[in-house]
Amino acid sequence: MINNVKKIEFNNKTKATQSILRGIPSSPGLVHGKAVVLEPESIILPDEKIETKNIHEELDRLETAIRDLIQEFVHALSKVKDDAKNVASVLESDLMILTDETFLKKIRNKIEECFSAENAIVQEFDHQIHFLLKSNDHILRERANELDHIKERLISVLRNRCIFYGSGKNSIVIAQSLTPTDIVNFKEAGALGFITEVGGITSHSSILARSYEIPEVIGIKEATSIIKDNDKIILDGYTGSITVNPTKKSVSAYVAKKQKEQEHKKQLGELAKLKAVTTDGKQIRLMANINVSEDIETALIYGAEGVGLVRSEQLIISKNSIPSEEEQFNWFKSLADSIFPEFVTIRAFDIGSDKYSEGMPKHEQNPALGFRGIRFLLHRVDIFKEQIRAILRVSKNKNIRLMLPLITCYNEIEKTKKIIEECKKELSKENIPFDNNLPLGIMIETPAAAILSEKIAPFIDFFSIGTNDLTQYTLAVDRTNEYVSSIYDSFHPTVLSLIKLTSDAANKHNIPVSVCGELAGHAAATSLLIGLGITELSVSPSMLLELKKRVRETSYQDSKKLADEILKIANCEDVRQKLSFTNE
Amino acid sequence: MIEREVKIVNRAGLHTRPAAALVKIASKFNSEVTLIKGDFAINAKSIIGVMTLAAEKGSRLIVQVDGDDENTAIDEICKLFDSGFGED
Numbered sequence: 001m002i003n004n005v006k007k008i009e010f011n012n013k014t015k016a017t018q019s020i021l022r023g024i025p026s027s028p029g030l031v032h033g034k035a036v037v038l039e040p041e042s043i044i045l046p047d048e049k050i051e052t053k054n055i056h057e058e059l060d061r062l063e064t065a066i067r068d069l070i071q072e073f074v075h076a077l078s079k080v081k082d083d084a085k086n087v088a089s090v091l092e093s094d095l096m097i098l099t100d101e102t103f104l105k106k107i108r109n110k111i112e113e114c115f116s117a118e119n120a121i122v123q124e125f126d127h128q129i130h131f132l133l134k135s136n137d138h139i140l141r142e143r144a145n146e147l148d149h150i151k152e153r154l155i156s157v158l159r160n161r162c163i164f165y166g167s168g169k170n171s172i173v174i175a176q177s178l179t180p181t182d183i184v185n186f187k188e189a190g191a192l193g194f195i196t197e198v199g200g201i202t203s204h205s206s207i208l209a210r211s212y213e214i215p216e217v218i219g220i221k222e223a224t225s226i227i228k229d230n231d232k233i234i235l236d237g238y239t240g241s242i243t244v245n246p247t248k249k250s251v252s253a254y255v256a257k258k259q260k261e262q263e264h265k266k267q268l269g270e271l272a273k274l275k276a277v278t279t280d281g282k283q284i285r286l287m288a289n290i291n292v293s294e295d296i297e298t299a300l301i302y303g304a305e306g307v308g309l310v311r312s313e314q315l316i317i318s319k320n321s322i323p324s325e326e327e328q329f330n331w332f333k334s335l336a337d338s339i340f341p342e343f344v345t346i347r348a349f350d351i352g353s354d355k356y357s358e359g360m361p362k363h364e365q366n367p368a369l370g371f372r373g374i375r376f377l378l379h380r381v382d383i384f385k386e387q388i389r390a391i392l393r394v395s396k397n398k399n400i401r402l403m404l405p406l407i408t409c410y411n412e413i414e415k416t417k418k419i420i421e422e423c424k425k426e427l428s429k430e431n432i433p434f435d436n437n438l439p440l441g442i443m444i445e446t447p448a449a450a451i452l453s454e455k456i457a458p459f460i461d462f463f464s465i466g467t468n469d470l471t472q473y474t475l476a477v478d479r480t481n482e483y484v485s486s487i488y489d490s491f492h493p494t495v496l497s498l499i500k501l502t503s504d505a506a507n508k509h510n511i512p513v514s515v516c517g518e519l520a521g522h523a524a525a526t527s528l529l530i531g532l533g534i535t536e537l538s539v540s541p542s543m544l545l546e547l548k549k550r551v552r553e554t555s556y557q558d559s560k561k562l563a564d565e566i567l568k569i570a571n572c573e574d575v576r577q578k579l580s581f582t583n584e
Numbered sequence: 585m586i587e588r589e590v591k592i593v594n595r596a597g598l599h600t601r602p603a604a605a606l607v608k609i610a611s612k613f614n615s616e617v618t619l620i621k622g623d624f625a626i627n628a629k630s631i632i633g634v635m636t637l638a639a640e641k642g643s644r645l646i647v648q649v650d651g652d653d654e655n656t657a658i659d660e661i662c663k664l665f666d667s668g669f670g671e672d
Contacts, residue, residue, distance in 0.1 A: 089600075089601050089604065090600075092604060093600045093601070093603070093604045093631065096604055096607060096631040097631055097632060100630050100631050100632050100633075101629070101630070102627050102629065102630035102632070102633060103630055103631075103632045103633075128632055128636065131636055132635070132636060135636075135638050137597075137638050137640065139599055140635065140636075140638050143600065143635055147632075204600070398595065398596060436640060436641075436642070437595060437640075437641050437642065
């Protein structure tokens with residue numbers, strides 16, 4: 001009896017309340033486990049100088065520390081398998097910093113000026129870190145973090161402190177920051193996940209976590225003080241959410257999501273990791289179309305190689321007003337961060353008076369032929385500029401492409417480029433980083449654009465064929481109109497000719513050409529599109545697996561022959577027969 | 585001493601991996617290898633130096649090589665730049 005009471009009391013005492021923390025998802029996956037918290041290293045140094053007679057001793061300490069740390073890095077490197085080139089090159093670059101003679105000489109000189117080894121290291125590292133932090137290039141600023149890690153590790157080694165990596169076994173490691181070496185060693189020890197306070201998705205540690213497929217969430221402020229050793233943790237590397245000491249309800253939600261994830265993985269088998277490559281070796285990039293934020297999770301699970309289309313007008317449609325630059329930035333950023341390093345193609349607002357009324361013409365006779373897409377954007381430069389600013393701001397990690405809807409004339413591209421340049425100037429003045437080489441592409445969804453493609457290819461970074469609209473505009477048919485919808489046919493010889501025209505132009509000028517309409521996911525179209533020279537296909541995320549399977553069963557040479565034969569056919573029915581299907 | 589102008593053609597610029605590749609190649613030679621961007625000059629055998637150069641796609645740099653093997657060195661180094669460091 002007494003024992004029982006004690007037991008209950010014990011349970012009550014340790015029953016902590018649930019808290020949910022939100023960070024940046026930097027490596028996808030779902031995992032639970034107990035927390036192991038690494039205390040941050042404090043670097044407080046005495047100011048006074050050393051005596052001249054001690055210089056030799058300090059130089060020796062420095063050399064020993066560097067040698068030990070190099071050994072630690074080399075050891076980590078030896079554990080990296082041959083196929084993980086990404087991982088190896090990251091560790092090698094850290095190793096190169098420790099063997100950078102020009103840099104080490106500066107540290108030695110400082111010691112010769114009677115500074116202690118610690119002091120010399122901190123001064124010289126901080127000098128470089130300070131310099132990198134001033135840079136406008138945010139990737140360089142991230143490199144500053146890595147220098148900071150190496151500095152801290154050097155100081156630790158000088159003080160004979162070492163991290164006990166074994167503690168990470170079956171645990172979720174919580175740290176202020178982690179070095180690539182830490183990630184390798186914790187992975188070896190069997191850590192389940194990582195949570196850090198600082199770091200960026202482009203940092204070397206995040207690259208490593210992703211290639212090891214260990215879920216990681218970064219940017220959780222004060223994680224090492226909020227989370228205690230042995231706290232129960234649910235880590236969601238898809239959404240960036242951390243649940244500390246979850247309630248029963250959260251645990252069952254986790255179990256359900258985990259089951260779903262495992263079912264998906266089982267279903268995928270090895271396919272998720274395999275490339276979408278034809279039997280004769282031509283690589284096709286398979287991407288996802290995104291309408292709502294949740295789509296990105298599915299895209300990640302199914303191994304999408306980027307997002308081929310974000311319908312940004314969904315933001316307008318869902319709130320029935322034009323979203324602010326900040327709202328757009330936040331949405332685009334969450335998409336781009338989750339799928340990094342793959343890229344996200346954002347299509348500028350594609351709205352017409354049939355989709356949105358505020359500030360649009362009241363009674364357009366033909367909204368489909370009216371004030372929409374790029375025409376609306378170039379008329380409302382204020383709205384267009386805010387969107388471009390949002391996109392440029394998100395582009396700093398260089399994984400964003402911008403795509404223009406409903407292009408029919410060259411001057412629409414020229415005008416847009418001028419606006420982009422204006423936005424870049426503004427952002428530079430405001431000291432806001434962006435990708436100066438932001439790829440600009442256009443939708444090919446009108447016959448005009450397809451016919452013009454050869455002439456505009458030199459001024460553009462990619463084409464994306466929207467087969468739904470291209471069919472509608474080529475055949476002059478509204479597919480929602482029941483009287484004529486039977487004429488609507490994306491396999492119509494004219495539509496296929498326009499696709500061919502576009503992909504020829506793209507391949508001649510060596511730029512990617514994708515299909516993002518329904519045709520991309522059509523079972524009978526895969527071989528045909530590959531044969532027509534399409535290099536990228538973008539479909540709704542749940543179709544990715546099937547599509548990949550089909551691509552891997554397709555021969556590029558046979559597809560080319562098939563496409564050539566089909567391009568000779570005049571009758572739609574014959575096309576269908578040749579592709580051996582009768583109805584959609 | 586010889587020098588040649590090069591242009592950064594790979595999309596990501598002179599970031600970590602290309603920087604590491606450059607340092608590796610430059611370190612093979614006896615010659616001093618200096619990279620100059622504007623009024624900023626660094627030792628191409630120093631990874632931290634190359635990192636701080638912050639050279640983006642499209643930027644132009646001067647490669648300056650001085651030493652007994654300068655001719656082979658400049659050829660190899662420029663080849664590396666022209667090939668976009670084997671990236672995209």
